[in-house]
Structure formats: structure tokens, C-alpha cells
Amino acid sequence: MSLKRTKIVDIFDASLVGQQVCVKGWVRTRRGNKNVQFVALNDGSTIKNIQIVVDLAKFSEEELKPITTGSSLCVEGLLVESEGKGQTCEIQAEKIQIYGTADPDSYPLQKKGHTMEFLRDIAHLRPRTNTFGAVFRIRHNMAIAIHRFFHERGFFYFHTPIITASDCEGAGQMFQVTTMNLYDLKKDENGSIRYDNDFFGKQASLTVSGQLEGELAATALGAIYTFGPTFRAENSNTPRHLAEFWMIEPEVAFNDIVDNMDLAEDFIKYCVKWALDNCYDDVKFLNDMFDKELIARLEGVLKQDFVRLTYTEGIKILEEAVAGGHKFEFPVYWGVDLASEHERFLVEEHFKRPVILTDYPKEIKAFYMKQNEDGKTVRAMDVLFPKIGEIIGGSEREESYDKLINRIEELNIPMKDMWWYLETRKFGTVPHSGFGLGFERLLLFVTGMSNIRDVIPFPRTPNNAEF
Ligand code: ATP
Ligand code: MN
Secondary structure (H helix, E strand, C coil): CCCCECCHHHHCCHHHCCCEEEEEEEEEEEEECCCEEEEEEECCCCCCCEEEEEECCCCCHHHHCCCCCCCEEEEEEEEEECCCCCCCEEEEEEEEEEEECCCCCCCCCCCCCCCHHHHHHCCCCHHHCHHHHHHHHHHHHHHHHHHHHHHHCCCEECCCCCEECCCCCCCCCCCEECCCCCCCCCECCCCCECCCCCCCCCCEEECCCCHHHHHHHHHHHCEEEEEEEEECCCCCCCCCCCCEEEEEEEEEECCCHHHHHHHHHHHHHHHHHHHHHHCHHHHHHHHHHCCCCHHHHHHHHHHCCCEEEEHHHHHHHHHHHHHCCCCCCCCCCCCCCCCHHHHHHHHHHHHCCCEEEEEEEHHHCCCCECECCCCCEEEEEEEEECCCEEEEEEEEECCCHHHHHHHHHHCCCCCHHHHHHHHHHHCCCCCEEEEEEEHHHHHHHHHCCCCHHHCCCCCCECCECCC
16 A cells, blocks of 8 residues: 555545545445445545445455445545446545454444434444534534634634633533532531632632633733633523533624624624535535525525614514414513523514524623613623524623622622723723624534534533543
8 A cells, every 4th residue: 555545525636537546434335246346435524425346356255344334444446437326436446455344233333314312322433424524524614714704804812711710700500610529528617618728729610601801802902702612500401502612702892782793793694604615515415414494594694684673672573473372482571581482483483584682681681781871771682593593692891880880789799809800991991892602503503403412522411421
């Protein structure tokens, strides 16, 4: 075996036809008869397999026996145009080296048509399926698109800490980080756990959001984004929540809520266009296998302006729907935190395109959001998407020190560890805005998958941290 390997993604280049080539990969299927065998080989570089044609005049049955689904090979031979339908070229095998076998009695990915639940139980092997190969190639491409989008616009990629000692973000329940001996916890006279001997000398957790540190950076570098893991110990077993997920959080000095909406809309459209332009084979595969409207939905998002309306107007539409006989599981009234069924009604049934809802009641939003003059609402914005509901949550931030402090006191938020955050408002405060996009929610949309566990390689959810 001396030829240089060609990746399968590059083998369909017409200029290679007629040449000796070498490919390496895993066997997807093998079929044939006494004279000729056909092996479909995949190396993960593309959804496409290359067909290896094995002439039994050149190879003995004994040699071919270990070539079963899941085994790994190196093949050299002549690349020729294919006569069979469905592929442009194939390789007439001259040399075959078997790297590793995969016993048909124990290799679990024999046939197609496994359920997604079954594949989740074998998350260590599911990247070898067509579906998960496609999803994870798209996942990579979306990460690249995100960095390019911000880089092209002069944003700086800013790294915020994963371990944090501030617990007032309020975005969700936090996972604690400790090196204390849990069998021998020291308590004070009130029965509270003493953290002074813990690793950080105080209670520490995994971050639920990089926003607060992102604001420090935005009020210095002007425009930044974070892109990293976040952790929420929310015990919500839904198809849209993970305990560990990746979030993208741009934060921009001098942007108001309208700039923030423009940024969010441009950003999502850029990512969706990137998927169609750079991952068409994979998107098309998912469209044909799972969700026949996927491509139409992606193209639809690119063509349409997102609807922008206030929470109050949104509630009115939902109340009218209820009055007209529409049944929701959860009640609708001004002040309620919208459930995903409400969000999806606005998007899928009422407007039939993405919606940006703004000016939510302050009671259901975080303390740092800019307060409106009405005294009731804050300058929040959620971007709502078909099939997903909330894909982005953001706001213009309260830049007034006094208003921010008042709100913090009203809510009884423990701010003693947060003095550094308040200093952004003390020293050279400016209007600024930002938002958080859940990376896996974006992937749900772009891949058409229906469960968030199927767009991250190794999902972390209640009672599940295998692999
Ligand atoms: P939801 O109401 O859907 O639980 P949230 O309002 O708690 O979300 P934010 O705190 O606004 O979410 O977080 C910003 C974004 O992060 C959300 O718009 C969503 O895309 C994503 N996100 C939030 N929680 C999760 C989660 N548990 N798993 C995956 N993505 C999430
Ligand atoms: Mn939100």
C-alpha cells in the first residue's frame, strides 16, 4: 500500500477518473454474487459512499470474509466511471488491506432504520450512521459560520469563565463545583455549609451564561461574542433543553434594542444561508429522510423579514385565538411567561414566519434588562422560530446605575459578589445590548431534528451522563 490516500469527499472529482487511487474508511454495506462483490465505503468526510467493486477472479472468498458492515479498510484500485445508477464513479479494487473487523453478531449498526432512542444508547457509535454524520458535519459548519459572521463584522471572540462564584444571573439552576469531602461537610452555628475551606474559599458553580462578563468586555472592546459551554441544572425533560449546552452571546456597546434585533436577524440568516451553501448534501439527506419541508423552511427564513411586535400585542393575538376556540395547555394572560406552544402558535399559525417579541413584563425577565418608561415592561427581545419556539433571548441592558441598583434591591438579589459588574455602570456607562443564542436550538432548526439530544454528540440530561 503505497499510494497517497484520497478522502472520499474528493474522489468524485472527474479529473481523477482513470487514475489509481487509495481510499480508507468503514464498510457500510456489502452485497453481490459469486463473480463480483460491491462494498460501500464511507470515511466520514461526506455523506456519500464510494462503491468498491471486487472481482472474485482477483480475490478469494476467504480474503473477503472479514469485510462486513463496520469493518475498516484500505483499498487501492482504478477509479472508473460507474455504470450503475446513483453514483458517478467507483473503484475497481486491486489491493485491499483490512485494518479492523466488526463481528456481525455484536456490531450494533447492521441495518438501517434504528430508532433515535436506540441510537442515543449507542452514542459512541452513532456518528458512524448517515444521519449523525450529517448532523455533526453541519454542527462543525455552523460553528465556523458563527466565528466568520462575527469576525467579518469586527467582533472579538472573548472567553468568559466556566467556573463562577456569582450566582445571581438567575438564568437557571446551577451545578456546584467543589473539592470538599461530601461525607464530612463542615457547618457553621446556623447549620449552613462552610465554604471557606473549599477550593475557591467560597461557593462556586458552573456558569449558566457568560453575559455578565461579556458586558465587561463589550464596554471595553466595543463588540464581543462568547461561544462556549453553559450548564443549567434545570430538571426539565423536554426536547429543547440540555443540562450542558453551547451558547453564543454577542454583546455590543452603543447598540439599542433595534440594533440588537437587526444583529440577531442578520446573524441567524447568515448561519442558515451558510448551511444551505456549504452543507447542501447533508441538509438534503436530512430533508429526504426525516423532514420533507426542511429545505423549504430554511429558504423561507432567508426570504422573509422577521415580524417584530411587543409582548403585549402578542398576548392580544393569543387571547383572541383562545376566544376563537383555540385550545392551549397553559393559560394565556398579560404577565404570563409564554410556553413554547404559545410561541409556536404565533410563529407557525398566526404569522407563518419568525417573530421577535419585545418589551416583556419586568417580572418575568432578568434584573439587568433596561426598564421602559411605563414602569411595567423591560426592553427584552426573544426570537421565536418555527418548530423550536425561543431560539434567542436578549435585551438592551439597563445602563443607569441607580435604576439597576433599585431593581436589584427590589428583587433581593445577593450582589455582594457582583461589585465588579456594577462598576460598568459606575465608570463610563454606555447604552449596550446583547443576546444569547442556544447553539443546539439553532442546530435543531437547521437539521430538522426533533430532539435536542440528537444534535450534540454526547447529551447531558437528567439521569444521563454516559459516554
Ligand atoms: P427557555 O425559556 O427555552 O428555557 P431561557 O429563557 O431559560 O430558555 P435564556 O436564559 O434566555 O433561556 O438563554 C438564551 C438561549 O439559550 C435561549 O434562547 C435558548 O436558545 C438557549 N437555551 C436556554 N436554556 C437551554 C437549555 N437548557 N438547553 C439548550 N439551550 C438552551
Ligand atoms: Mn429566554
